[in-house]
Every structure is written in structure tokens, then in C-alpha cells.
Amino acid sequence: MATPAGRTRRSRAQNARIVLAGLVVGVLGSGTFVWQGTNAAFTDSTSNGASSWSSGTVALSDDDASTALFTAGPVVPGETASRCIAVTYGGSVAAAVRFYATSVSGALGQYLDVVVEQGAGAGNVGSAADCTGFAGTTIWSGSLTSLGTTVHDFATGVGSFAPTGPAQVQVYRITWTVDPASGDALQGTAATATFVWEAQS
The missing domain is CATH 2.60.120 (Jelly Rolls)
Structure with a gap:
């Protein structure tokens, strides 16, 4: 039995919206992954005092x-x-x-x-x-x-x-x-x- 033309157009529009929504969700999901990957939860470092140099003299x-x-x-x-x-x-x-x-x-x-x-x-x-x-x-x-x-x-x-x-x-x-x-x-x-x-x- 033939599908009415109006239903076909609506189905295509709904499918496009589903695909678009999936892309937005995918982009948001990948952004969340990057943020979590570049912002470590814990950090630490160590250093000593400032190094210095001075020359000797001959007199x-x-x-x-x-x-x-x-x-x-x-x-x-x-x-x-x-x-x-x-x-x-x-x-x-x-x-x-x-x-x-x-x-x-x-x-x-x-x-x-x-x-x-x-x-x-x-x-x-x-x-x-x-x-x-x-x-x-x-x-x-x-x-x-x-x-x-x-x-x-x-x-x-x-x-x-x-x-x-x-x-x-x-x-x-x-x-x-x-x-x-x-x-x-x-x-x-x-x-x-x-x-x-x-x-x-």
C-alpha cells in the first residue's frame, strides 16, 4: 500500500532531527572528555632555592x-x-x-x-x-x-x-x-x- 506523501516528508524531517541531536550530544560528550583529560585532579612539584654565581678576584x-x-x-x-x-x-x-x-x-x-x-x-x-x-x-x-x-x-x-x-x-x-x-x-x-x-x- 502506498505511503502518503505528507507522512513521508514528516518521517524524513524527524530522522534529520534525530541525526542532528545525536551529533550535538556527540560533540558535547567529546568536549566533556577533553576537559576531564586536560584538567588533572591532583598536581605537585618541588624546587630548591634560587641558584647564583659570582666571579673570583685576583689582587x-x-x-x-x-x-x-x-x-x-x-x-x-x-x-x-x-x-x-x-x-x-x-x-x-x-x-x-x-x-x-x-x-x-x-x-x-x-x-x-x-x-x-x-x-x-x-x-x-x-x-x-x-x-x-x-x-x-x-x-x-x-x-x-x-x-x-x-x-x-x-x-x-x-x-x-x-x-x-x-x-x-x-x-x-x-x-x-x-x-x-x-x-x-x-x-x-x-x-x-x-x-x-x-x-x-
Whole structure:
């Protein structure tokens, strides 16, 4: 028996509404699933205090008040003199301290015998004003000219002072002697030099 056209149209409309309702329910259901999946019921974490970093320092000073260790002249063959200097480390990291000479010039340098000593043990006393009580070991001996050509930077420097922290002191004694055999060759000559103590970590 034939189905009336009006009933057919109503059936199709009802079916469409059922399908549409099913899609809406499905979308709502999937949204609920996602919300539950991305919002955990319980969470926890742990952390420590804020980390920090700071750099160390290397610092060196001496007790000669930035004055020349020697100002001598006019010198003659055989003349000699000594001065001490106390070098203080003020850095916060371990370092090595070396002695060397720069700006060495002048013909007199070849006639000046230089001895550099580093204080040792209980004898590590003395200052730029007074060498009384100093005792040490020789770390350089030779002419001023050769000092300037062979011991002229940190890499070629001498000495074993190795402070590990601030307020550590090392005393050095420098002695110069004019070659007694220089004779008339010494006349009218001069020499200059800068003594340097450098620390590197």
C-alpha cells in the first residue's frame, strides 16, 4: 500500500532531527572528555632555592707606596745596596705570583749584578723600609740587562709564591752590585728598570 506523501516528508524531517541531536550530544560528550583529560585532579612539584654565581678576584699590592725601589747615583765599581719589598695578595681565588722586569734599558745594566731572593719560612720578614731579619732563597741572579731580556713577562717570570686566599704576604729582597771590574767603562752610563710582581689564577 502506498505511503502518503505528507507522512513521508514528516518521517524524513524527524530522522534529520534525530541525526542532528545525536551529533550535538556527540560533540558535547567529546568536549566533556577533553576537559576531564586536560584538567588533572591532583598536581605537585618541588624546587630548591634560587641558584647564583659570582666571579673570583685576583689582587696584588706592595708596601713601597708606588715609589721606585732604587734611586742610586752616582755609583762606582764595587758599590752595592739591598731593598726589601712585601707583596700582599688580596684576591679570593688561588693564584701564582711571578717576578720579572720590564723597561730595562741603559749601558750601565750590563755592569749591574742583580740578585733577587724570595723569603722563606720564619725568615719571611722585612719590608720596603727595612730588611732586618730577612732570610730567603735566590730566585734570580745575573746582570740587569740579562734580567730584562730573559725574565720579562709572567710566562718567563720567577718565584714560587702561590697564595690561596687574601691577606697572604711574601717578602722579596733585591740586591744590586756594580761590577768591581767595570773600571772606566762605567763612566757616564745609566740604567733603568721596572720590577713587576704579577698574579694569575
